[in-house]
Amino acid sequence: MFYSEDIIEQVRTENDIVEVIGDYVKLQKKGSSYFGLCPFHNEKSPSFSVSPNKQMYYCFGCGEGGNVISFLMKYENYTFIEAMEVLANRAGVELPKMEYSKEQRREKDLKTKIIEINTEAAKYFHYLLKSDRGKLAYNYLMGRQLSDEIIVKFGLGYSDKYSNNLYMYLKKKGYNDNELRETGLFTYDEKRGVTDKFWNRVMFPIMDANNRVIAFGGRVMGDAKPKYLNSPETKVFDKSRNLYGLNVARSSRKDYFLICEGYMDVISLHQAGFNNAVAALGTAFTQRHATLIKRYVKEVVLTFDSDEAGIKAALRAIPYLRDAGLAIKVLNMKPYKDPDEFIKALGRDAYEERIKNATNFFIFQVEQEQKKYNLNDPQEKTAFHKQVAEMLLEFKDEIERDNYLDSVCS
Template sequence: MPWYSEEQIEEVRSRSDIVSVIGRYVRLKRTGSGYTGLCPFHNEKTPSFYVNPARQMYKCFGCGVGGNVLTFVMEYENLTFPEAMEMLAEQAGIDLPKQEMTAQQKQQEGIRLTLLEINKKAARYYFALLKSPRGKVGYDYLTGRGLTDETILHFGLGFAGQGGGELYQYLKKEGYSDQILKETGLFKMDERGVYDKFWNRVMFPIMDVNNRVIGFGGRVMGDAKPKYLNSPETKIFDKSRNLFGLNYAKRGKRNNMILCEGYMDVIALHQAGFTNAVASLGTAFTEQQANLIRRYTDEVLLTYDSDGAGVKAAMRAIPMLRRAGITGKVIHMEPYKDPDEFIKNLGADEFEKRIEEAQNSFFFEIEVTKRNYSMSDPDQKTKFIHEIARKLLVFEDKIQRNNYLEAVAARYNIKTEDLQQLVVRYGNQMPSGYEEVMEERQQERLRKGRKKELREGISYSYRLLLSWLIEEPQLFRQISQWIKPEDFEEGLYRTVAKELYEQMEKEELEPARIIGHFTEVEEQNKVASMFQTSFGSEIQAEEKKKAITDLILKIKEHSLERQAGEVTDLNELQKLVQQKKMLQGAVKLHIS
């Protein structure tokens, strides 16, 4: 895996304007000195996603994600840090010579490659066991479900034996330590011993888009619970960011994808010639999976089970697809429950017809909503029409909204002008601008969250001080007299403080560059939050002066207390105590 120097990272970041890049994915609206839009990382109806062009940073005040342009591309496109670097460098016309990794980076990459290697061997072991006499129960189950040997081989299906420790013994003989085997998620380790996580199950290897085995799903033989069991998340497996069958579906000749609920549905469809089928990995469909699909197609056909749970899952997935810019359609499979049953009973040709007849996902939503109302009751019908009007507001494009409005009015025998008036009425009730929405949300968060923020104590004080330094760099000279980077606790806060102080000493304030020093998304979000903390716009000048004084006192006192707890020399301890006594009056005197 390539690695890049700080100079290369900074060149790519500085030459990739964050507004232009994010604007390709999110519809942004200019509001004051920044831009706002609906957050692409969580479900929301009013914008809480803010892009700051001056700082080259973004922040969602709803779900808390934040970072710079590299962070955004990694999150949205489901890319590693090097992949995001390469993508942005190519767009900016930058040549990126590859650098050597550090010893720590090589170690982490070595662990990742070893886990992939172990998973590959485990998949081969399961496959061999399936084809052996001891795997007959699993093989009979798969062939009984209509799968051919060719399909079993194509998907690498296997069987986990009934012994409970067979895979562990095999991998130990291959020379792997317990420490690395624990990282795979394939085993349970406790004081009683080590046991295979999967046993007496038909095994479904889960592959990433590059055909590497990153995890497993297992279907139990018999009535034991749980019926399906999946690998836990590991250094190589994140179930919310992968899809079963995508490694094959992305190469399909069709211009859309079929989204299923289960592994067997995907396999049955592929065997029948529908090689564009994928499924989520034992969890509900996620925003990240919608964004992943968007890399390969802009149309998805939903084939969720026709029972209540399936309808509910479809209703949850449709808005996610819409937000990702994907057109959704729903395939109706009645009288059968799922694609697997449908294909077995009616065949591929009939399923092709159902694809051609697939229902527009918005009309599907309306039909499901209609089930909650009695159309013979005037009051119920009125409520239903009002619900339609509210739902039409999901279409921001006026032409698209009017097209749907006319179609819905015709289908449900509603006067177009009446429905139009309702839509306008409900539209006018929506907040008109970002400032109003954000101010309302900020005030609500302040009311509900201030106690929580106070409980965070010193961490909140660190974040607030760092944010204020960025907002008002002129405070740096006064604050730096009292608070040094060493006054922050060791770890992320001290690292960030050092970087920020260095920038301010050179009068080269670029907080987005500091975020770029971290390659882990979780760390980038934490750093971004350090630069986006405030008391809100209601704070006045005198209050601000007092707040800054209190912050300095709190951070410095905490630092002195921490140092006092660490020193063993009595003279040094007395000096620290004396500093603390003098601190309060001195700070109040000098802060203006």
């Protein structure tokens, strides 16, 4: 059974395609259409068009096109049913109860099952952390000065030293291998049998925006490698569509997000009262992350590590955040390395002060560029000025460009 043509039509017409796509792509009006950078292929100048009259989108670069429903299916990787549910909900249209086909039911059940198993695993890891077996991990977290309250809030846990401890636990709970295999929590090997992916690690459950446990990150106790390990991507976990801490940050009622580098940064910022901190999950920052953030706030403050790697990560993230239309500032944590160290040394008020004094992203970019030149040498100085002029051209808006020109000249 499927939705009737009437209800599909109603959902389609009550969701303006420009508004919906505008949440994902920065659009600019040109004539009767809107244009932006295509989210389905890489491009520098906008060939992705959205027509309010036809309520359709089309990319002149890659040929992708369709209506508001197919856009969401393509962009969010939704099934038709999921896209209908999201759009109906958005427009306040009530959908009739419908029967799922066998295949749809299986897919939906599987996603629900993975989340259920993840939730069980998270509870088990948390129990272990508080038990004798988790002492080492618990002491590690105490050493990092985390409170019991914040440990509970983020559902932190511990995965045991035995290589199939979680597997045995979940088997006893009645889950079968077909289900367990889909969670990404286990390695199935012909010779060694089934083993847990995570062992002897502090466990960080990764929640989606709706507080559902979709994956895990783990930090090893001791010297084993890798130091940090994440769940692989599964039917419910896509790294580029989620941010650690977003489930809390989205309801922080602040009009900006703090973007930091890792789990521990997010947690210590939240503990210090900055509950609008988020981080990308074991992956570089992407356009999708920027778009996701744009759904909740208009401004971000980058608080990446102040070492070389952190500066590089910030410089890489900035263009994505700009493309999403976010205002961007960069926080200076010197002489400390990361938010955790900074707050431990100088306290939350000093950090708050640094947020207030955060540098505009362009000034930050220019400062970083400047380090590459010896400004006492006239030739190098000229090269530097040319480079800055080049960077200024990135501003398409003339007034904005002039303002930035003023600010770097002063």
